[in-house]
Amino acid sequence: MLNYDIVVIGGGPAGMAAALKARECGVESILILERAESLGGILEQCIHTGFGLQYFGEELSGPEYADRFIKQVNEQKIEYKVDTMALQITDDNIVYAVNKTDGLLEIQAKAIILAMGCRERPRGALNIAGTRASGIMSAGTAQKYVNIDGYMPGKKVVILGSGDIGLIMARRMTLEGAKVECVCELMPYSSGLTRNIVQCLDDFNIPLYLSTTVVDIHGKDRVTGVTIASVDENRRPIPGTERYIECDTLLLSVGLIPENELTRAVGIDLDRVTSGAVVDEYRETNHKGVFACGNVLHVHDLVDFVTLESQTAGEGAARYVQGKKKDSDFITTKGVGAVRYIVPQKINLDNEGDVKLFFRVGNTFKNATVKVTCGDEVLISKKRPRLAPGEMENVIIKNSMLKSFAKDSVIEITVEA
Amino acid sequence: MTKHITCVTCPMGCGITVELNDSNEIVSITGNTCKRGEVYARNEVTNPQRSLATTVKVNGGIHNVVPCKSAGPLPKNKIFDCMAEINNANAKAPIKIGDVLVENVCGTGVNIVATNHCPAK
Numbered sequence: 196m197l198n199y200d201i202v203v204i205g206g207g208p209a210g211m212a213a214a215l216k217a218r219e220c221g222v223e224s225i226l227i228l229e230r231a232e233s234l235g236g237i238l239e240q241c242i243h244t245g246f247g248l249q250y251f252g253e254e255l256s257g258p259e260y261a262d263r264f265i266k267q268v269n270e271q272k273i274e275y276k277v278d279t280m281a282l283q284i285t286d287d288n289i290v291y292a293v294n295k296t297d298g299l300l301e302i303q304a305k306a307i308i309l310a311m312g313c314r315e316r317p318r319g320a321l322n323i324a325g326t327r328a329s330g331i332m333s334a335g336t337a338q339k340y341v342n343i344d345g346y347m348p349g350k351k352v353v354i355l356g357s358g359d360i361g362l363i364m365a366r367r368m369t370l371e372g373a374k375v376e377c378v379c380e381l382m383p384y385s386s387g388l389t390r391n392i393v394q395c396l397d398d399f400n401i402p403l404y405l406s407t408t409v410v411d412i413h414g415k416d417r418v419t420g421v422t423i424a425s426v427d428e429n430r431r432p433i434p435g436t437e438r439y440i441e442c443d444t445l446l447l448s449v450g451l452i453p454e455n456e457l458t459r460a461v462g463i464d465l466d467r468v469t470s471g472a473v474v475d476e477y478r479e480t481n482h483k484g485v486f487a488c489g490n491v492l493h494v495h496d497l498v499d500f501v502t503l504e505s506q507t508a509g510e511g512a513a514r515y516v517q518g519k520k521k522d523s524d525f526i527t528t529k530g531v532g533a534v535r536y537i538v539p540q541k542i543n544l545d546n547e548g549d550v551k552l553f554f555r556v557g558n559t560f561k562n563a564t565v566k567v568t569c570g571d572e573v574l575i576s577k578k579r580p581r582l583a584p585g586e587m588e589n590v591i592i593k594n595s596m597l598k599s600f601a602k603d604s605v606i607e608i609t610v611e612a
Numbered sequence: 613m614t615k616h617i618t619c620v621t622c623p624m625g626c627g628i629t630v631e632l633n634d635s636n637e638i639v640s641i642t643g644n645t646c647k648r649g650e651v652y653a654r655n656e657v658t659n660p661q662r663s664l665a666t667t668v669k670v671n672g673g674i675h676n677v678v679p680c681k682s683a684g685p686l687p688k689n690k691i692f693d694c695m696a697e698i699n700n701a702n703a704k705a706p707i708k709i710g711d712v713l714v715e716n717v718c719g720t721g722v723n724i725v726a727t728n729h730c731p732a733k
Contacts (some may be wrong), residue, residue: 240686
């Protein structure tokens with residue numbers, strides 16, 4: 196049995212930032228477990244720029260952003276094992292993992308940081324009718340083929356889903372010589388950043404069809420085309436609007452799912468909306484000593500916010516190991532109406548600092564008011580020029596406010612148009 | 613004439629309005645929330661530019677390609693010419709972040725630099 200103060204599961208931006216922060220807080224014994232062949236996580240294949248504007252104040256590519264943290268992990272001599280798959284965590288915080296050199300690893304941890312990231316929703320989750328021809332894949336899979344392996348998965352492409360990965364891949368495939376016929380989006384708005392619609396679609400005259408989905412896939416061995424159709428306000432295809440589009444590739448960019456198999460198996464409470472753990476302000480789950488951060492907790496749009504959140508979790512895990520994180524009464528947070536979720540879901544009443552609440556809305560708003568209330572009391576009311584489902588928002592609960600709450604109070608966030 | 617532009621400099625995506633007079637000179641730029649937005653809007657109506665991120669073929673590396681980016685913005689109308697030149701280039705492993713892979717791409721004066729390491733196989 197190996198012993199570490201903190202075991203971090205996942206060596207992407209979340210895991211590295213959490214480990215580095217824990218080290219900065221004085222924890223010597225840290226081990227990062229990474230499934231892939233190197234640290235860096237999904238950033239390694241995100242070769243476009245736009246990372247780091249918030250955190251570093253410069254525009255980096257994914258690999259460059261990751262490299263800044265990989266360098267620090269090496270400088271700080273934080274131990275890590277790559278090509279290593281975590282299999283299970285137990286009630287008493289033992290981590291089981293496996294790799295080719297060590298075989299089965301049994302690691303006793305004082306604290307565990309879950310930083311496994313997320314994966315893409317597959318075709319099976321969408322129930323698209325049609326054949327199982329080759330040429331149907333997630334946008335992230337295509338991204339790996341093009342950017343890491345160096346080959347093109349198709350020549351004539353339809354993309355379903357206008358999240359940022361779908362938009363980025365529309366441009367990437369176009370630059371490498373493919374013809375992207377269109378991007379279809381089920382919703383009446385794109386969940387991607389506006390800048391990506393401009394620089395990935397508009398720049399290349401790629402049409403974006405809103406309230407449109409793929410209803411059939413054609414082709415025996417290889418995809419030969421798809422049928423698309425407009426959808427009504429209940430997202431049901433409208434008969435008579437079907438159109439055939441010839442293509443050899445269908446890329447799916449239809450949402451991300453936090454990878455919480457380990458979390459679920461050990462019985463940690465999950466939030467139905469985020470599909471991530473229910474956590475306190477240090478991102479500790481209801482399983483003592485187990486923390487979660489990054490896309491495994493809730494899907495972020497900017498890696499910079501993953502880094503910041505993971506530093507919070509790293510600090511929390513360090514405090515836990517050092518006996519500084521005491522149990523106290525909680526208050527809970529709750530998104531109301533258009534506010535789909537809030538992270539963290541609970542706050543320790545004896546917290547000594549301010550607490551930032553992150554939330555996401557389910558609709559687009561212009562000049563809306565974000566209201567934070569506790570019972571009848573309005574704590575914060577602020578105007579926002581625009582709110583969109585694709586962009587995470589935050590409000591800060593001042594420590595002075597926290598002090599005034601009774602145990603089991605509920606802080607609610609609402610949006611008024 | 614009025615042109616509506618979405619700034620792509622950062623993820624904020626500000627909506628910027630540029631007013632032009634009859635001789636296509638800029639009269640006013642509004643809607644940007646920082647200085648970079650003004651520069652972007654000015655360029656966008658006179659000489660649109662984009663930065664480029666792509667890959668270069670690698671010989672003898674652990675991967676077939678290494679990611680790269682233009683060290684500065686390129687003229688938007690030369691992006692596909694630049695892609696053609698970059699796709700004809702070959703780099704030799706080992707490669708470090710910042711290594712120049714293509715010099716002065718398409719005579720733009722801009723270098724194409726590696727954005728990841730690629731150790732030799």
